[in-house]
Amino acid sequence: MQSFAPLLDPQLMFDSSTGLLKGEHVISESRRLADLAGVFADEAARSAMEPNTVVYSVSSTFPVENGKVGGLFFGCTTIQPGTIGGEYFMTKGHFHTKIDTAEFYWCLEGEGALLLMNESRSCRVERMAPGSLHYIPGCVAHRTINTGEKPLIFGACWPSDAGHNYERIRIHGFSVRLVKGGDGPVVVEA
Ligand code: S6P
Ligand code: ZN
Numbered sequence: 549m550q551s552f553a554p555l556l557d558p559q560l561m562f563d564s565s566t567g568l569l570k571g572e573h574v575i576s577e578s579r580r581l582a583d584l585a586g587v588f589a590d591e592a593a594r595s596a597m598e599p600n601t602v603v604y605s606v607s608s609t610f611p612v613e614n615g616k617v618g619g620l621f622f623g624c625t626t627i628q629p630g631t632i633g634g635e636y637f638m639t640k641g642h643f644h645t646k647i648d649t650a651e652f653y654w655c656l657e658g659e660g661a662l663l664l665m666n667e668s669r670s671c672r673v674e675r676m677a678p679g680s681l682h683y684i685p686g687c688v689a690h691r692t693i694n695t696g697e698k699p700l701i702f703g704a705c706w707p708s709d710a711g712h713n714y715e716r717i718r719i720h721g722f723s724v725r726l727v728k729g730g731d732g733p734v735v736v737e738a
Contacts, residue, residue, distance in 0.1 A: 601630075615709050
């Protein structure tokens with residue numbers, strides 16, 4: 549019988565115990581309260597909290613050069629549970645620099661919400677739960693929010709030429725926010 553090369557181990561693994569990717573070309577970084585000035589409505593509450601508190605971590609693999617057309621990047625984000633002045637822990641949120649590039653999010657663990665906002669500042673909020681798959685069209689800003697009591701973990705896949713434009717959200721924000729109500733998350737005008 550002809551013999552073939554043995555099966556190779558996968559180049560990347562998701563470690564559900566840590567929420568991190570493991571393998572080559574993986575970079576992990578955390579966003580702490582100190583990095584999130586101006587993100588939450590209640591800035592006084594944010595600055596009164598322990599600045600080293602990790603709000604979210606992102607573990608991403610960049611198998612091709614950033615900006616290259618035709619490749620894909622993949623990242624796993626873990627957002628810790630918590631609130632600041634009644635507003636849930638969340639990501640900064642961004643448009644893509646190449647604004648018409650899309651992205652997929654796939655929720656792995658926890659409970660949360662995906663806030664989507666188009667260029668006319670019209671918003672839609674999708675519930676995230678294990679298994680929920682979210683298509684983020686081009687020209688739509690996206691932010692994720694942990695509305696649960698446990699870490700929210702999701703995978704994301706986006707084009708390697710998309711880039712991230714944080715400045716537009718830093719200046720203008722999203723037009724809505726998610727706050728903790730008596731019966732769960734409530735969408736309020738920002
Ligand atoms: C990248 C993708 C995610 C986010 C991550 C953190 O296009 O949307 O990996 O980078 O969830 O959010 P943010 O808004 O701080 O980049
Ligand atoms: Zn994105």
